[in-house]
Amino acid sequence: MKSEALPKQVLIREVGPREGFQILPTVYPVAEKLRLIDALTKASLSQIEVASFVRPDRVPQMADAEDLVAQLPAAKGTEYSALYLNPHGFERAEKSGKLSNKGWLYTSPSATFLKANNNTSIDESVAAVAEWCDMFRRYSKRLHGLMVSNAFGCSYEGRVSSSAVVSLVERFAAACEAAGERIVEVCLADTVGMANPKIVRELLVALRPLGFTVSLHLHDTVGLGLANVYAGLLEGVSIFETSVGGLGGCPFTPGAAGNVATEDVVYLCEQMGIETSVDLRLLCEAAKLAEFIIGAPLPGRVYRSK
């Protein structure tokens, strides 16, 4: 068989400061988070998700989101973003005036997960699209992406079929069109690490006729992370959400990995001649800083050898 063409370049969206610090039991000081964000910015990452605007009583690790965003470096060439799950969180994020002007919608084919994580149903998440689009316009944001959590499987409901994801994306696309907006990017999240290269490719192939830019947010829960990244590259995916050092699992439990590590993905790409525009050496320094802040080895592999 002939080797497929790989993308010439990929965009890395760093999510470690949000996903990593959110899941860890410790509440880390804003200054430490900012040190890491600064190191990631210096490594030429062009997109960094820095915080979640979620309920401080439920997620105390992110209670400092406003404070953190207010102190973000004024970096040229790096776009900072934050996660929100409801209008209140969105408005808190917007008050800072410092974040990306791209609006995101969130959903999942797993009704159980969506209820537990976002306190909403699939139908409600579709029905809310018009309101979100209004809100984006009010705040001079443009609708950009649809994040699909548990796109490959879910701890509650098991394996998710490609057709369920395709239907869900079609419903969101139609709702956005009815609201006068258009989804640009669909991000498929393997939230619990149930993907494998075969189903990654099957879902990408199934989504292709819809014409969206599709990105991948992969977790490395059982070690298939980089194989899944490679599967995505083979299907032309050129945007990956990753986490410095693999932050996002529990570093105090060996092997309980989080997102696929940013530096491992950059290394894989570089080794195959794919440009990332990220400085791997400085990125590995940032991973070492993350390890120092956390106080335990992170699951990422490449940073230890650079």
Place this chain on the structure above:
Amino acid sequence: MKSEALPKQVLIREVGPREGFQILPTVYPVAEKLRLIDALTKASLSQIEVASFVRPDRVPQMADAEDLVAQLPAAKGTEYSALYLNPHGFERAEKSGKLSNKGWLYTSPSATFLKANNNTSIDESVAAVAEWCDMFRRYSKRLHGLMVSNAFGCSYEGRVSSSAVVSLVERFAAACEAAGERIVEVCLADTVGMANPKIVRELLVALRPLGFTVSLHLHDTVGLGLANVYAGLLEGVSIFETSVGGLGGCPFTPGAAGNVATEDVVYLCEQMGIETSVDLRLLCEAAKLAEFIIGAPLPGRVYRSK
């Protein structure tokens, strides 16, 4: 792009008892090695490399090779083999009468590595083929395989080109033919973990016209192991040499991984519907036993979650 056909089934050759115990600084008791080999046998692994017949003064970890082979379980359906690098080692292995009747030749495109590891040159390794074939016949063995160490790169000489490997394999094939024998399997070893999915596929494509069964022996030094396995599967590779728990690196240094872990490869295959005939649950038990014997977490990922 259309997803390629994957093999329907793969053969796993377990090399952990040899590669793992050989590289560890401790000399483990024969009884502990046999416990692990027994657990691997019970997990239905059909081929297990159990020891190296190398110089006891240089590799004291393998000084017990005769003793170990003498006590191997009489397991139906499992073929045990051992590594040897010179005629003396081969004759020591043969005296046991209990090992596989398949003969292997060893070489490498890296002259520096070959000198350091096997105390020979590339030309000498080719010239020795006739003598090896004679010896195999004398001991009623059949020439089976050619092991190519550092097939993708080498710490001494850097990246190895596909054409260098193809030429080397052609020279061995011609020498075997001249000696009235035929190579069945060519095993490509990524001895130091320098492979990536792109060059794995390039070398497999380059070797295809020669018509050999090609197998892969991959190390997971920087975490690309499973991505490289997937690349091999996409090119039709159906034999992988792997190591239970990822034994073969230094488990006391986080991230200094050895071979790609047997149970991780079996899991990857199973998830994609590829048969391995291995019992994953019993294999994970064997990995836990290996962890217990070594006294430190191993780099394998799947055994901790099963």
